[in-house]
Amino acid sequence: MTTPPRPRQVIADLPAYVPGRPPAARPGVRTYKLSSNENPYPPLPGIEKAATEALGTLNRYPDMGCTALYAALADRLGVGADELAAGTGSVAVLYHLLQAYCDPGDEVVHAWRSFEAYPIAVTVTGARSVRVPLTSGAEHDVAAMAAAVTDRTKVVVVCTPNNPTGPALTHDELTWLVERVPEHVLVVVDEAYREFVRLPSAADGLALQRTRANVVVMRTLAKAYGLAGLRVGYAVAHPEVAAAVRACALPFGVSSVAQAAAIAALDHEPELMERVEAIVAERDRVLATLRAQGWAVPDTQANFVWLPLGERTPAFAAAAEEAGVVVRPFPEGARVSIGEPAGNDVLLDVAARFGPV
Numbered sequence: 001m002t003t004p005p006r007p008r009q010v011i012a013d014l015p016a017y018v019p020g021r022p023p024a025a026r027p028g029v030r031t032y033k034l035s036s037n038e039n040p041y042p043p044l045p046g047i048e049k050a051a052t053e054a055l056g057t058l059n060r061y062p063d064m065g066c067t068a069l070y071a072a073l074a075d076r077l078g079v080g081a082d083e084l085a086a087g088t089g090s091v092a093v094l095y096h097l098l099q100a101y102c103d104p105g106d107e108v109v110h111a112w113r114s115f116e117a118y119p120i121a122v123t124v125t126g127a128r129s130v131r132v133p134l135t136s137g138a139e140h141d142v143a144a145m146a147a148a149v150t151d152r153t154k155v156v157v158v159c160t161p162n163n164p165t166g167p168a169l170t171h172d173e174l175t176w177l178v179e180r181v182p183e184h185v186l187v188v189v190d191e192a193y194r195e196f197v198r199l200p201s202a203a204d205g206l207a208l209q210r211t212r213a214n215v216v217v218m219r220t221l222a223k224a225y226g227l228a229g230l231r232v233g234y235a236v237a238h239p240e241v242a243a244a245v246r247a248c249a250l251p252f253g254v255s256s257v258a259q260a261a262a263i264a265a266l267d268h269e270p271e272l273m274e275r276v277e278a279i280v281a282e283r284d285r286v287l288a289t290l291r292a293q294g295w296a297v298p299d300t301q302a303n304f305v306w307l308p309l310g311e312r313t314p315a316f317a318a319a320a321e322e323a324g325v326v327v328r329p330f331p332e333g334a335r336v337s338i339g340e341p342a343g344n345d346v347l348l349d350v351a352a353r354f355g356p357v
């Protein structure tokens with residue numbers, strides 16, 4: 001065999017995205033996947049029906065303009081269809097946005113530890129990912145993020161609530177940061193978990209986006225709306241920004257099945273939000289129980305909790321797996337998604353036996 005051509009150096013150096021693992025089949029042990037922040041509820045029948053009906057036109061390309069989806073979202077959000085840009089998950093929309101705005105050597109500021117897709121998406125464009133450490137409370141350090149903006153900065157990404165640690169920014173913090181970022185720099189507010197937020201003072205990206213042309217809000221149907229497997233997310237942005245993001249999208253990226261299911265999910269919002277309410281109640285129960293056990297868990301406004309285990313993380317992940325629960329280990333700690341109550345109970349048992357850090 002001859003030697004294959006080499007990819008660009010940045011591709012060879014990319015950090016790997018580590019997906020949350022599914023549990024291995026274990027005879028006699030009920031297992032739970034709490035490693036990917038997925039919605040534990042299966043699709044509602046009406047949503048499954050819409051997706052199934054769309055299968056009848058699989059021989060046709062999807063509507064590349066996502067017309068019906070944009071109309072439904074525009075109606076829901078009170079924005080214009082020209083302010084929307086959809087993609088195969090909001091991660092894809094972020095890729096498109098970075099491609100539209102970053103040249104090699106540009107800088108993208110984001111918190112760290114935060115969503116692991118950020119440094120990968122940034123590096124692919126040839127830009128540099130500038131990682132600003134979280135505060136000791138596992139929150140965004142907005143002062144340090146503002147200070148990290150340089151002449152090379154093109155984009156600042158804010159993850160609220162922050163994956164994998166859980167806290168949301170307050171609206172005052174986000175406003176403070178946006179006011180310190182020059183107008184020619186985009187501020188992307190990643191609101192993947194916004195439906196789970198119950199903090200009254202939490203950041204409202206859309207409210208800021210209404211008056212600031214450099215603010216972009218990213219949302220997804222993967223988490224609260226339960227469509228992780230179909231890949232639909234979108235950005236809300238100034239029409240010129242949205243057009244630039246759409247220009248970088250793969251043609252026909254969002255499938256007809258995904259478009260139909262997303263529209264159906266928006267139609268079924270009240271039922272879906274009842275499920276979100278149940279997940280939030282479970283989250284609050286898990287958080288309170290862990291704290292009562294002595295764990296120093298940061299506030300979480302998302303559908304997961306963060307256990308700052310440090311070096312004990314691999315041992316904890318192994319103990320959880322032994323009990324039937326797969327968590328997502330990071331170098332600094334473990335992220336545990338809120339799942340079915342029975343799975344959450346197993347996690348709480350493991351945490352009690354393992355003992356707080």
Ligand SMILES: *Cc1c(COP(=O)(O)O)cnc(C)c1O
Nearest residue numbers: 089090091115163192220222233
């Ligand atoms: C899950 C997640 C997303 C959305 O992912 P998609 O499935 O691509 O829509 C975006 N940002 C963060 C922080 C997430 O955790």
